[in-house]
Amino acid sequence: MSYSDDELLMISGIQHYHYCKRQWYLIHAEQQWSENLYTTKGNILHEKVDDPFVVETRKNMFVSRSLPLVSYNLGFYGVSDVVEFILSDNGCYIKSKNNKYEVTPVEYKAGKPKSDDCDKVQLCLQALCLEEMLDVNIEQGYLYYGKTRHREKVNFNRELRESVAELSNKMHSIIKDEITVFPEYGQKCDRCSLKNLCIPKIKTTYSSVNRYIKSKLIDKEGIDA
Incomplete structure (x- = not known):
C-alpha cells in the first residue's frame, strides 16, 4: 500500500500514540497542545540539536541535522534530529560525497530511558523512512537522553519493525474512519501537558461532556430542593 x-x-505522532492514544488524538486529530515543564525541557534540547544548516564532518563520517524524512509505504513524514553517515563499503552511495556510507539515526530526548518502547518505535520509524528514501538497510540507531547524557543503542529487529507497522495501520484507520479516541485515566495522566484539555477523570466516568453537565445540574437541583 502507498499513501498520498x-x-x-x-512521525512524532507514533511516540504519542504508543504512550497514550488519547494524547495523540488530541494533538494530531484535534490540533490541541499545551506546554508543561517536560515539553519545555524537550524544546530547549531540540533547539540545540535541530539546525538544518549544520553538517559536521569528521574523519570517516559526516552528521546531518534536521533531515526531512518521508515514507509513502507507511504513510509518515517528519524531520530527524540527527543522522550519522559513517564511511562503509556496505553502505548506501551518497552522490554529494562520492562514497558509500552506513546510515544511523539518532533521536534526542530530554528525560531518561522509558520502561516502554514509545521512544524506540519513533526511532525505528525514522529508520524505515531512511531505508525507503536511500534504498539501504539500517540495523541500529541511538536514543540520546538529556537527563542521563547517555546514548542508548536500539536494534531495529523484526519485532520492533512489526510493532511500527501495526501502530501505523491503527493510526491511519482512526484518521480515515474518523474514530474518536476517549481517555483512560492512569498515573501518567498527572504528568501530561494536555491534562486540563483532556480531563481524563471526568471523561472516563461520563461518556460525553453534555451528560456530565446534565448530571451536575440534576445533583444541584436535588440539593436546592
Whole structure:
C-alpha cells in the first residue's frame, strides 16, 4: 500500500500514540497542545540539536541535522534530529560525497530511558523512512537522553519493525474512519501537558461532556430542593 501526500501522518505522532492514544488524538486529530515543564525541557534540547544548516564532518563520517524524512509505504513524514553517515563499503552511495556510507539515526530526548518502547518505535520509524528514501538497510540507531547524557543503542529487529507497522495501520484507520479516541485515566495522566484539555477523570466516568453537565445540574437541583 502507498499513501498520498494528504494521507501522511507526523512521525512524532507514533511516540504519542504508543504512550497514550488519547494524547495523540488530541494533538494530531484535534490540533490541541499545551506546554508543561517536560515539553519545555524537550524544546530547549531540540533547539540545540535541530539546525538544518549544520553538517559536521569528521574523519570517516559526516552528521546531518534536521533531515526531512518521508515514507509513502507507511504513510509518515517528519524531520530527524540527527543522522550519522559513517564511511562503509556496505553502505548506501551518497552522490554529494562520492562514497558509500552506513546510515544511523539518532533521536534526542530530554528525560531518561522509558520502561516502554514509545521512544524506540519513533526511532525505528525514522529508520524505515531512511531505508525507503536511500534504498539501504539500517540495523541500529541511538536514543540520546538529556537527563542521563547517555546514548542508548536500539536494534531495529523484526519485532520492533512489526510493532511500527501495526501502530501505523491503527493510526491511519482512526484518521480515515474518523474514530474518536476517549481517555483512560492512569498515573501518567498527572504528568501530561494536555491534562486540563483532556480531563481524563471526568471523561472516563461520563461518556460525553453534555451528560456530565446534565448530571451536575440534576445533583444541584436535588440539593436546592
